[in-house]
Amino acid sequence: MDLHWRPSPLDEPFEGSIDLISRLAIPCSLITLIVIGALRANPQNAIEIDQYHERVALEINSIPIDFGDWVGQQVDLPNAATSLLHPNALVARQYFNEERGVFATLMIVQCRDARDMGGHYPPVCYPGNGWTQYPEKPARNETIENESIRVYSFHRVAGRVEREITIYNLFALPTGMLSTSMRDVRKLSANYEYRKYGAAQLQVMISGDIDQQDYAWIVEEMLKIARPAIDAVLDAQLEQSHGEGGTS
Structure with missing residues (x-):
């Protein structure tokens, strides 16, 4: 009696089925990845996101x-300063207060994708355009109108002329949070669901010719001017993530 195993006719179709499943596994995996990618690129709430950006831009x-008492005029920004931001909305104005004889520049920009904001803030942009931070005046936070605002001091020498400016900087996030930290913008950028709501940045620039005792009041006034726009950015009604905050 032959005790050696011989394949049954039933074994061949079974092996063929395994081979077929193996061949189908890779295409199915690719389809799954494509579907996930499409959902990330085109979220189900795309209409809601577009409407939000329209409200913010308005x-x-x-x-x-x-x-x-403030009289404003448009400030033209270099294309190099804005092209990488891909702004959904951008306003840059110089305001002059006739009563006090002081002036300041207000800039607010909002991007549709939070990743476009990454790296575009005073410690990067101003040194890249010839400005130097004062070692004796490091970046710090100040509280104005119950809001913490990041403050940077820069100077630049051109020939015999030296200019000084102070920049007050603030990020408005669709999570409903105001932040002084680029880290919070990067956290938002890492969230594929939230980053499509973008982020906004507000800057107030004050010349060194202005009496420093007026700085806080000037920033308060600029915040009043920009408040409706800031509130529109915050009003995306997203759940605020935990562990945010800090400086940089």
């Missing part, structure tokens, strides 16, 4: 050119 573009 508020930013509606920032008044004149406000109270």
